[in-house]
Amino acid sequence: MNLTKKIFSIVCLTISTFLLIYVFYRSEIHWNGTRRDYYFIYYLISSALVLSSIITFYINEKIKTYLIIILSSVVFSLYAFEWHLTMGKGLYKKAKLYKQQTGKDYDTRTNWEIYNDLKKEDENIVSDIPPKSHLAQEGKLFPFSGISNSKTIQCNENGYYAIYQSDRYGFKNPDSEWDKKEIEYLLIGDSMTHGECVNLPNDIASVLRTLSKKSALNLGYNANGPLIEYATLREYLKPNVKNVLWFYFEGNDTSDLDSELNSLILNSYLKNLNFTQNLIFKQNEIDELGIKKIERAREKIEKRNNLTFKLLKFIKIFNLRKSIYMSIYEPQLQPQPQFKEILKLAKELSTKNNSNFYFVYLTGYHRYKTTYHHKSYNKVKKIIEELNIPFIDIHKEVFEKESNPLKLFPFELSGHYNVEGFRKVAEAIHKFISK
Numbered sequence: 001m002n003l004t005k006k007i008f009s010i011v012c013l014t015i016s017t018f019l020l021i022y023v024f025y026r027s028e029i030h031w032n033g034t035r036r037d038y039y040f041i042y043y044l045i046s047s048a049l050v051l052s053s054i055i056t057f058y059i060n061e062k063i064k065t066y067l068i069i070i071l072s073s074v075v076f077s078l079y080a081f082e083w084h085l086t087m088g089k090g091l092y093k094k095a096k097l098y099k100q101q102t103g104k105d106y107d108t109r110t111n112w113e114i115y116n117d118l119k120k121e122d123e124n125i126v127s128d129i130p131p132k133s134h135l136a137q138e139g140k141l142f143p144f145s146g147i148s149n150s151k152t153i154q155c156n157e158n159g160y161y162a163i164y165q166s167d168r169y170g171f172k173n174p175d176s177e178w179d180k181k182e183i184e185y186l187l188i189g190d191s192m193t194h195g196e197c198v199n200l201p202n203d204i205a206s207v208l209r210t211l212s213k214k215s216a217l218n219l220g221y222n223a224n225g226p227l228i229e230y231a232t233l234r235e236y237l238k239p240n241v242k243n244v245l246w247f248y249f250e251g252n253d254t255s256d257l258d259s260e261l262n263s264l265i266l267n268s269y270l271k272n273l274n275f276t277q278n279l280i281f282k283q284n285e286i287d288e289l290g291i292k293k294i295e296r297a298r299e300k301i302e303k304r305n306n307l308t309f310k311l312l313k314f315i316k317i318f319n320l321r322k323s324i325y326m327s328i329y330e331p332q333l334q335p336q337p338q339f340k341e342i343l344k345l346a347k348e349l350s351t352k353n354n355s356n357f358y359f360v361y362l363t364g365y366h367r368y369k370t371t372y373h374h375k376s377y378n379k380v381k382k383i384i385e386e387l388n389i390p391f392i393d394i395h396k397e398v399f400e401k402e403s404n405p406l407k408l409f410p411f412e413l414s415g416h417y418n419v420e421g422f423r424k425v426a427e428a429i430h431k432f433i434s435k
Contacts, residue, residue, distance in 0.1 A: 008068055009056040016049035032136055037258050082317045094411050098159035106159045112301050114161050115153055125151045126166075128194075129290045130223035131232075135259055139289075141277065142265040144232040145170030145221060147290040148283050154222075157197040157410040158418055164200055169236065169283060170290070172203065173218050182240050184214035186355070188229045188346075189247030190256070192362050193220025196416045207426035220247065225256025230342045231269040235279045237353055243433060244350040244357045246343070250377065251364035254335055261338060270341065334376060340383045347389055359384045360392045360429060365414045367395070368405040390432075397428035 023046050027039035056064060095106035109117070111127065118125045126147045134142050146152055148170045154162040167175040172195055177183075185208050187193050195203025195218070201210065205218035219232050229246070237244075260266050268275040279286065313319070343359070350357040361380065384391045398421075399405040406412040408421030417425065 006057075008064065009053065012056060012071075013050065013053035016046060016053045020046035020050055022046075030136070033262065037255050078317055078320060079314075082314060082320045094159065094413070097411050102159065104159065107156055107161055109156075109161075111153065111155070111161075112298065114156075115298070118151075118153070122151060125153065126290065127153045127294055128222055129293055131221055131228050132223040132225070132256070132259070133293065135263055138263055138265060141282065141285055141289060142231075142263070143170075143286040143289060144219075144224075144228060144235060144279065145286065147287045149175070154194075155197045157415040160199075162195070162197050162199050164195075169280065170286060171217075171219055171221070172200070173205065174200075177215050177217050180215040180240075182215065183217050183238055183242065184208075184212050185216040185243050185245055186237065186241045187216065187218045187220055187245045187247065188233055189220040189245075189360075189362075190224040190229075190249055190253065191220070191222040192249050192416055193218065193247045194222050194224075195220070195422065196222060197410070198416075198419055198422060202419045202422055204422050204426045204429070207423050208430055211426065211430040217241075223256065225253055225260045226339055226342045227257055227260035227263075227266045227269070230346050231266055233346055233349060234269055235276065237349065237355075239353060241350075241353060241355045244346075244353075244355045245360055245429065246346060246358065247360045247362055248380065249362045249364065250380075251366070254339070254376070257336055257339060257342075261336070270338065270345070273345075334379055335383060339380075340387070343383065343387055343389065347387060356433075357389055358392055358429075358433065359389045361394055362425070363395045363399055365406070365409050368399065369414070392429055392432050394425055394428060397432065398424045 020043075023039055023042045027033065027036055027043070031039075056067065059067075095108070098104065098106045107114070115125070115127055129143075129146045131142070131144045146166055148166055148168050150166050152164055152166045152172075154164070156162070164172050165175075167173040168178060185205065187205050187208075193204060195205070200206050203218065205216040205220075208216045217238070219236055221228075221232075224232070226248075233244070265277070347357045361377075381391060381393075399408065402408065404412075408417055408424065409415055410418045
């Protein structure tokens with residue numbers, strides 16, 4: 001066997017084996033098995049590469065030569081595309097449109113760059129801390145909110161970083177909302193409900209306050225799934241709430257529930273209706289835990305040279321993988337059996353509290369950008385109808401009425417809703433409940 005071609009087989013086997021081991025490490029050790037659904041495709045690809053590498057030891061020299069040429073061309077093409085994406089075509093488009101629309105420069109800083117910049121002005125500033133982040137290292141306490149009474153940095157999809165003053169329990173509300181004698185709306189959900197990447201008063205809860213001229217409490221948080229949302233309702237539901245709005249996002253709520261079901265603490269809310277962490281009395285502990293989590297993340301990032309970090313992202317073709325995922329991804333996962341049980345319990349809890357319970361179905365960017373199939377939607381809707389829960393279909397109430405639904409997303413690109421999108425969703429909800 002030609003030495004060069006034998007080396008080719010050895011190198012391929014070494015790299016593919018390392019890739020498989022790395023996928024296992026990320027899935028089973030770093031994430032404690034909570035994101036196997038995400039890493040499944042990487043398991044398949046890396047396993048196929050290992051098998052293919054072994055086969056190359058036994059094929060003839062001519063075929064192996066062709067393989068070397070093909071593989072080299074593929075690798076070169078992948079990194080050429082990655083370079084193109086790294087140079088920021090999408091960011092350039094956003095920056096150009098933002099400048100045209102506002103006359104301002106697009107904030108190109110990363111989350112940690114703006115955190116470090118603002119930390120120099122206000123040492124108490126924090127970033128938001130998704131409850132889901134506690135799944136990887138679950139301790140004795142599982143918070144469902146962020147750090148309280150603090151300026152909190154969210155994200156940037158609209159040209160600026162959304163920043164809000166968190167309330168006494170670490171949620172995105174004016175703190176005075178907790179003192180209201182009557183709460184017209186209590187919102188439960190994920191980042192769409194949280195109001196990701198828009199400032200107050202442009203999130204759904206704020207618009208509902210304006211429309212109803214009454215109080216609204218937002219208990220939504222980034223990356224929440226149905227089980228965390230139910231547990232949040234158990235911990236923070238007040239006795240004077242008129243309407244509970246349960247927001248379901250078709251983009252990831254089903255996959256979020258998969259990882260949540262691995263948590264011992266979260267499962268306790270399903271198995272024991274009397275279980276509680278008494279979180280409203282533990283905000284100091286939640287704050288301390290959140291600050292430590294932010295500092296650990298900050299130290300980890302600062303240890304990595306910025307150039308080295310960018311180089312690693314380039315080697316892992318991060319932007320290309322993300323672009324492909326966002327282009328072909330469709331939320332077709334079927335709701336788990338526990339999903340119906342969670343909704344049943346949430347409705348019963350609300351009814352016992354003399355609160356009306358509504359299910360708000362939120363659609364995402366990919367429904368309007370790619371070919372969409374309705375299997376998951378129909379399954380979820382059937383469950384809600386079987387539970388006799390009012391179903392607010394945001395696709396029909398909002399997006400179906402738009403000649404260009406993509407205009408309700410930042411720069412017509414993938415992301416959360418923009419200011420206009422959040423406003424129209426809130427208007428549709430208020431109209432539905434008021435009729």
